Amino acid sequence: MNERTLRVWIMSVGCAAFAACAPSSYQPIEFGSTEKPAEEAAPLGGASLDQRRESMSRMYKDLVHFRTSLDDAEERGDRTTAVALGYFVDAYIGMHLDPMLAGEWQSRHPELWGIDADLRLAKAEVLVHMHERGRANDVLDELGTRYAGREDMLVHYPIGSQSPLGKAVALIRAGD
Amino acid sequence: MGIGARLGLLALACAIANAASAGTESTVWSGYLDYAYVYSSADSKALGERLQGYGNEAGISLERYVADYFETLAPHESGDEETLTRRKAIAYLLLHLSKGSPDSLEASVKAITGLAHRLDRHENAYWYHYILATRALERGNAGDFVQEMLDVWLTVVVPLEATYQTLDNLSLSDEPNSGFLAALPYVYENTARMIVLRSQEKGVDRDLDPLGAIVRLLYDGRVGAYPEVIPAAASSRAYLERIVGRMDGPESDVGSLTFTLALLEASKHHEHARGLLARDGLGAETQRALRTTTGAYEVAFKRAHTVEGQCAVYTRVLREIGEVYVAKQRLNIEIELEMPFSIEGAIGVWATLRAAMPEGWEALGYQNVTREQYLDSMRRLFEEIQETSLNVADYYLWRSVQEPQRADEHARAAARVYGRFLAFFHQYATEDGKAALPDSAYFAAFESSKGVGNALLAYAVKPTAAEVGLGTDRYRSALLLFPFDRELWPAITAGLGRHGRQSEYAKIVRPIAEHVTRSRALSSWIEGGEPEAKRLAILRSALADSEVLLYMGFAESGRIPELDAELADLKTKRESLLREIAELGARRDTLRTSSRDPVPAAADSGADDLADVAQKLADAEAQLLRTEQQIAARSRALPLFKATLQTDGLAQEMRARRDHPVHVLLRRMYHEGRPGESKHE
Numbered sequence: 001m002n003e004r005t006l007r008v009w010i011m012s013v014g015c016a017a018f019a020a021c022a023p024s025s026y027q028p029i030e031f032g033s034t035e036k037p038a039e040e041a042a043p044l045g046g047a048s049l050d051q052r053r054e055s056m057s058r059m060y061k062d063l064v065h066f067r068t069s070l071d072d073a074e075e076r077g078d079r080t081t082a083v084a085l086g087y088f089v090d091a092y093i094g095m096h097l098d099p100m101l102a103g104e105w106q107s108r109h110p111e112l113w114g115i116d117a118d119l120r121l122a123k124a125e126v127l128v129h130m131h132e133r134g135r136a137n138d139v140l141d142e143l144g145t146r147y148a149g150r151e152d153m154l155v156h157y158p159i160g161s162q163s164p165l166g167k168a169v170a171l172i173r174a175g176d
Numbered sequence: 177m178g179i180g181a182r183l184g185l186l187a188l189a190c191a192i193a194n195a196a197s198a199g200t201e202s203t204v205w206s207g208y209l210d211y212a213y214v215y216s217s218a219d220s221k222a223l224g225e226r227l228q229g230y231g232n233e234a235g236i237s238l239e240r241y242v243a244d245y246f247e248t249l250a251p252h253e254s255g256d257e258e259t260l261t262r263r264k265a266i267a268y269l270l271l272h273l274s275k276g277s278p279d280s281l282e283a284s285v286k287a288i289t290g291l292a293h294r295l296d297r298h299e300n301a302y303w304y305h306y307i308l309a310t311r312a313l314e315r316g317n318a319g320d321f322v323q324e325m326l327d328v329w330l331t332v333v334v335p336l337e338a339t340y341q342t343l344d345n346l347s348l349s350d351e352p353n354s355g356f357l358a359a360l361p362y363v364y365e366n367t368a369r370m371i372v373l374r375s376q377e378k379g380v381d382r383d384l385d386p387l388g389a390i391v392r393l394l395y396d397g398r399v400g401a402y403p404e405v406i407p408a409a410a411s412s413r414a415y416l417e418r419i420v421g422r423m424d425g426p427e428s429d430v431g432s433l434t435f436t437l438a439l440l441e442a443s444k445h446h447e448h449a450r451g452l453l454a455r456d457g458l459g460a461e462t463q464r465a466l467r468t469t470t471g472a473y474e475v476a477f478k479r480a481h482t483v484e485g486q487c488a489v490y491t492r493v494l495r496e497i498g499e500v501y502v503a504k505q506r507l508n509i510e511i512e513l514e515m516p517f518s519i520e521g522a523i524g525v526w527a528t529l530r531a532a533m534p535e536g537w538e539a540l541g542y543q544n545v546t547r548e549q550y551l552d553s554m555r556r557l558f559e560e561i562q563e564t565s566l567n568v569a570d571y572y573l574w575r576s577v578q579e580p581q582r583a584d585e586h587a588r589a590a591a592r593v594y595g596r597f598l599a600f601f602h603q604y605a606t607e608d609g610k611a612a613l614p615d616s617a618y619f620a621a622f623e624s625s626k627g628v629g630n631a632l633l634a635y636a637v638k639p640t641a642a643e644v645g646l647g648t649d650r651y652r653s654a655l656l657l658f659p660f661d662r663e664l665w666p667a668i669t670a671g672l673g674r675h676g677r678q679s680e681y682a683k684i685v686r687p688i689a690e691h692v693t694r695s696r697a698l699s700s701w702i703e704g705g706e707p708e709a710k711r712l713a714i715l716r717s718a719l720a721d722s723e724v725l726l727y728m729g730f731a732e733s734g735r736i737p738e739l740d741a742e743l744a745d746l747k748t749k750r751e752s753l754l755r756e757i758a759e760l761g762a763r764r765d766t767l768r769t770s771s772r773d774p775v776p777a778a779a780d781s782g783a784d785d786l787a788d789v790a791q792k793l794a795d796a797e798a799q800l801l802r803t804e805q806q807i808a809a810r811s812r813a814l815p816l817f818k819a820t821l822q823t824d825g826l827a828q829e830m831r832a833r834r835d836h837p838v839h840v841l842l843r844r845m846y847h848e849g850r851p852g853e854s855k856h857e
Binding site for chain 1: 322326329330334335337338341342383385386388389392393396397429430431432481482541543544
């Protein structure tokens with residue numbers, strides 16, 4: 001790959017990344033479309049698929065750490081930290097996680113649906129720890145819609161173990 | 177090609193370029209400013225040397241270049257205002273970091289604020305938040321610092337990560353065209369250093385906890401994950417590992433970063449003070465370092481939200497207290513150090529932990545660790561309480577010798593310190609609470625009991641009758657806890673002897689000997705060939721013999737040759753008695769024969785002689801019997817007593833090693849029951 005080609009490629013990747021990082025409210029509304037905007041630009045194979053999988057895995061681990069930190073602050077009775085961290089995590093979700101989860105295709109892609117479901121469950125759990133029970137339920141509702149008929153698939157929940165998706169959703173709803 | 181190599185090529189290119197003249201752009205400085213993320217985290221001295229070297233290459237110092245190019249002779253010839261503004265801000269930041277100038281920092285902030293509308297560019301956003309975070313640290317503003325670092329993560333790190341990973345997979349992350357993307361490993365490293373190192377250097381020791389999440393993220397496959405870019409030795413990975421390990425472990429305050437950093441800082445000060453103490457003794461500099469250490473521990477204690485955190489601080493600060501007392505004694509120096517911590521305070525924390533042992537212990541801050549880790553924290557704190565108590569009490573005993581006119585006062589102070597630990601020990605050394613005690617606690621209780629006895633019977637000049645009684649009783653308690661200290665047995669008789677009560681010796685020690693000989697724990701230890709089984713078997717055999725017990729109490733090891741000589745005398749005496757008996761027997765027989773003659777020479781005198789000989793014979797035979805009993809007893813007991821002398825030193829070995837295996841035996845023997853003494857005395 002010559003330098004010019006590389007520059008173009010980096011530019012395009014950079015633009016894609018920037019677009020992905022932009023708040024969802026900045027994205028144009030697609031009138032009359034049944035698919036979300038992310039769907040049309042969705043990567044479906046090769047390096048892009050690997051990149052998406054790695055990004056999702058990284059974000060899943062990030063959410064696990066956020067949950068730990070939120071939980072610790074709660075246990076310490078450290079309300080200041082809980083609030084500050086809550087704002088940060090909220091921004092992280094809005095700026096980076098939600099755009100990542102917006103696409104429909106990854107919930108149907110056999111190589112991604114496992115990590116996609118894990119990520120949504122982790123997001124719901126983090127929201128519960130942020131005392132955002134309503135938003136957590138929205139995430140779980142969307143999981144139910146996206147994974148209808150696949151409630152028996154194994155997901156990483158609770159962390160460190162596995163359980164069927166339907167049971168994991170029920171556990172989070174029950175406040176476990 | 178690594179960043180270092182890129183900087184090398186840059187330097188080479190710059191070397192052949194013309195040196196900058198005032199008012200014109202220096203390609204050398206432009207390059208180095210663009211790559212400042214590589215070296216900006218260096219400490220001020222190293223950074224200063226680096227900048228001086230770059231200045232030599234450029235032919236103009238950074239200070240002068242900034243003054244001329246960015247200020248006096250501005251506007252410049254370049255049209256890229258954004259790049260120039262960023263370089264200017266970075267240049268001022270570097271001047272601040274290398275020289276500590278507040279004006280440079282303000283100039284840097286002023287410059288970078290000019291790019292507030294261009295934070296969509298990651299490079300701008302990075303320097304913007306980094307510079308504002310630096311200013312927040314200078315101002316001691318933890319809230320702003322936290323916010324800026326969180327913004328670095330949200331607006332720089334996360335957006336760069338996805339793309340960097342893709343480029344890195346394709347080995348393109350370090351290509352010249354990759355731009356600021358290549359900085360990601362350095363952004364990780366610089367962020368980590370800002371949070372865990374620079375914040376502490378600047379004394380920002382509160383309200384950092386939201387950054388705990390960032391520290392966890394940095395540790396998870398980020399810092400140290402690119403050794404080809406940043407060598408492991410230059411990375412803060414190891415320190416992060418220590419921090420995260422602490423946050424997740426029992427020496428934490430439920431994962432609080434603020435607390436963890438404060439305790440680590442205190443530990444650093446403690447190490448420094450220890451070094452000074454070993455090198456210079458208790459000089460003025462050491463005393464300052466000790467005060468700084470105490471202050472740092474106090475900060476950590478204030479940052480603790482939970483009993484877990486308080487336990488972690490006390491476990492460390494008690495060590496410092498003990499070290500000071502040992503040093504005062506060793507160096508014969510009397511100094512006063514203000515200590516806001518006390519053994520009583522530590523006992524209070526331990527008691528709180530103990531109260532939650534049946535249930536609710538997790539709520540004290542241990543929800544992230546196992547029950548065994550919680551118990552281990554208690555055992556460690558208990559161990560520090562016992563060691564500090566022993567050190568402080570020993571110091572008072574030493575003072576009683578140093579100041580004979582105040583011997584009683586110091587001896588009583590020592591007895592009080594020992595007594596406080598004993599009360600603490602007996603309160604909690606119960607069947608249901610023994611898991612929270614370290615194995616070495618039982619030996620420490622022995623030392624404290626013995627210490628009370630020593631203080632009142634050996635060090636105090638004029639103990640009261642009650643104190644004599646207490647001291648004697650504590651000697652007995654000490655032997656119940658650890659009957660294998662041969663040297664303590666004669667100490668009991670000496671103590672009793674000072675007050676004319678030697679006759680009580682046998683009554684006092686018999687139950688102890690019975691406890692040893694009947695101990696199932698000791699039997700199985702010896703039969704199982706456990707450590708020191710041979711030595712312990714000798715002592716058990718000795719204690720099973722009442723005559724050896726008397727030797728142990730009344731005989732001194734120096735008198736062994738005398739005792740041997742006495743045994744030899746007894747044997748000689750027996751030979752002599754045997755001869756005398758034989759002679760007397762023969763004489764008696766002769767007299768009996770003469771008395772039966774038909775014409776006795778003098779009947780009356782013959783009967784008297786026979787009676788006299790018969791009496792002498794009976795006396796000699798009785799004496800022989802007693803002598804043979806003595807010989808038999810001494811022949812049996814003396815070798816046993818001599819064997820016990822070879823067991824000396826076990827107590828010293830156990831005192832030196834908290835993990836000595838015989839500590840386990842003492843625990844077992846204590847809990848299998850002790851006749852004649854309540855466990856809760």
